[in-house]
Amino acid sequence: MTQKTQTRSGGRSARRAARATALPDHLRPVRPGLEGGTYKPLTPAEMDRIHGAALQALEEIGLADAPPSGVGYLTAAGAEQGADGRIRFPRALVEDAIARANRRIVLCGRDPAHDLDLSGHRVHYGTAGAAVHLVDALGRNYRESTLQDLHDAARITNVLDNIHFLQRPMVARDITDNCEMDLNTVYATTSGTTKHIGTSFYDPAHVKPAIDMLHMIAGGEDRWRERPFMSNSNCFVVPPMKFATESCLVMEECIRYGMPVLLLSAGMAGATAPSTVAGAIVQAVAECLAGLVYVQAVKPDHPAIFGTWPFGLDLRTGAMTGGSGEQALLTAGCAQMHKYYDLPGGAAAGIADAKLPDMQAGWEQMCSNVMAGLSGLNMVYEAAGMHASLLGFCHESLILGDDLIGQALRCVRGIEVSDETMALDQMREVCIGGPGHYLGTSQTLGRMQADHVYPALGDRTSPKEWDEKGKPDLIERATARKEEILANRSAARFDPALDARLREAFRIYLPA
Template identity: 80%
Template sequence: MNVQNTSRSGGRAARRAARATALPENLRPVRAGLEGGQYKPLSEAHVLKIHHAALDALETIGLADAPKSGVDYLTNAGAIQGADGRIRFPRALVEDALAKANRSVILMSRDGLTDLDLSGDRVHYGTAGAAVHLVDIDGKHYRDCGVQDLHDAAKIVNRLDNVHFCQRPMVCRDITDNLEMDYNSIYACVSGTTKHIGTSFTDPAFVNPAMEMLHMIAGGEDKWRERPFVSNTNCFVVPPMKFATESCLVMEECIKHGMPVLLLSAGMAGATAPSTIAGAIVQAVAECLAGLVYVQAVKPGHPTVFGTWPFGLDLRTGAMTGGSGEQALLTAGCAQMHSFYDLPGGAAAGIADSKLPDMQAGWETMCSNVMAGLSGCNMIYEAAGMHASLLGFCHESLILGDDVIGQALRCVRGIEVTEETLALDQIAEVCLGGPGHYLGTSATLSRMQSDHCYPTYGNRMSPKEWVERDKPDLLETATARKHEILNAPSAAMFDPALDRAIRAKFNIHLPA
């Protein structure tokens, strides 16, 4: 027994030593841009039916409420405005827009180290949303969120390996002026993380001042246009099948300034979209195809993300159900349509209806994140930190979400079957005169880091070790990590001279 215990202890020590050695990026068990697409909830015949139904909707129903400039762009491209004012899209026009669309979109990071390649079925997870509350887990209550909370979220994202981008997840409710809120949201995020940022604008007139700030940060307009590290999250439609006039004007401005655009259609199944999963996907696809035609009419080939974001609804109450199985299927089905069109695409997953980071939040977050990743969704938004069906954001949940996404990415990576991984030589070595187990063998140690994704915060201790370590609590661990990150300087902080120049030109609410 003593010999066996020593052997096990030595094996454990060796494994710990191996884990302490950092792996190069290409050998990490999970990373940004893993290829999904293994899960296909729709048959090829069903994909075609959805595609043709979306084309029928565009040709016969069309969209209302385009701004005057949008009407001009679309009709000059070949769309038809009817007597009822609705813009209808002939099939050939949609097919032409699909042919012109940019399929080589790379969303840039500020430092060039975490760029996001959206080609094929490459999978990336990140934040998003417009939560109006911050979840305080200590007091189990919700409070209004502010610019400091947004900056803190970005700082945390910067330290999380499995959260690949930071689309603004909260609204700065402590800033009442909308112009100041828009450019302060950008400042708070960009000064918190060097990863790609997504943001929105409340008025087309607010794009220019924000661009002036971004040019300063980038080092000039030419450098910004070379590497635009912020994209515009644009709710260009008001489902069902209406353009959002102001947002369309914002989109036009962002395109002129070289800012990538996320075309976001967010219908609620059973309210502003059909209650069936297939019908909600049809409408979302139709609306985003209309947006794609619009973008190509303004500037062919402009970098665009096809953002079908239909949400589930609890038809008993009318409440959104972001953590439901229906939501997971909506997102996975939309991702399959992105793949069908071979377009960079994005959808929502990881949303919890639960109000706090508890067991309900865990199953809700994992369910849709895994299915979205397996379906090959390029940009999986709202993947960590979101509670109460997007009304609340939690920093601790963002941190714990890094573990959730890590396991989801391991599922996306799948099972490699090669002569080496079939391991017949290992089986023979261990069973024929070997130790009778694989613990501590050279083959196990050589692959333990590259094959296995270990939780950073999740607890795999035995009950005995758990007691010996004073019964560590998951949320307390996450809170301690939060304080550790937030007490350190931001790795994305601006040069002091640049920061002074920005503050001299803009009313920055975040303390210096």
């Protein structure tokens, strides 16, 4: 009896010591860039049919409303403008663009430790959405989002291991001038995180001053062009099959200044895209292929992410269904098409239609996040924090999303089968003359951190322990974690001299 007590006590001590020891990145149970691609809802023949239908749509239907500059770029590349003004794309032109596309995209962070390699089936999760409200989880209400809220989201993202990038999740509704809003969005996000950032621009004229700011932050134009740590999320189309004129001009400006672009097609199945999952994917693929031709016509080899983002729709009410099974299938099917072309791609997952971080939000966010990861989606946008079908963003939900995505990434990592993991030697040692259990064995302790993901806030205690601890509430714990993070100064803040120069050159709304 004494011997057993000592063994079990030693096991507990060893487990505590193991938990306190940080693993090197290559041994962590989950990390950015794990390889997905095991889930394949489309067969090879079905992908061939979707590709053929997309080519046919581009050749026969084409896209309307290209700006004059876009018409010039596209027709010079071999597209044809009809009498109806629509730009049509010969099959050979599209196939040539696919063949010549940039497949070596690395999205840089200000800190190189956060660089994202988009090759193969490597999976990365992050934010997005441009919500107009902040969700007050404890107060159970919504208010308009502010620049401070956006900056705080960036600061929180910077410390969460499983949120790999920050695309602008909220709009700064307290800044009425659109140019100043765009510039302050750049400042608030870059001073909040050193991870890669995505942003949008309201007007093409806003790109140049934003680039001037980014040059200052990077330490010069050369350094910016060498490592652009911000990309442009560009809704270059207005589905169905029309170019968004102003956004196309923004895209041309971003390409000129070396900023990577996300070619974002966001049709709504049943409204601005066909209601079927396959039809919505065909249209999104066609529109993004047109965008790929456009980018290459402006600048060959420019980094462009294939951003098929079709959304689901509740046909009973016309409401968006970002948390539905159909949304999960749309995203997974799009991820498969990205790899069909061997192109770096992104799509939306993790959206909750639920208004608060509750049980509905949990099932909605986990369903599409897991399927996106298993399908090998390179960039999983809107993966954490998004509520009310993209209308609200919640800081507590962002923090809880870090736990949720950790579990999703563990699913992506999958099951490793080797002599060590099949554990026959360990079974023999435990069962024949051993303790009859695996608790505290050297093998269990040796792999407890490498094999298992432990939630930071998720509660795994027994009902008795939970009661003894005062029945801790998950949202209250997330709020406490938020306040703990925001009580510290931003680790991404600028050097005071640089910050002073930025404030002299631009009207910055955040307090110094």
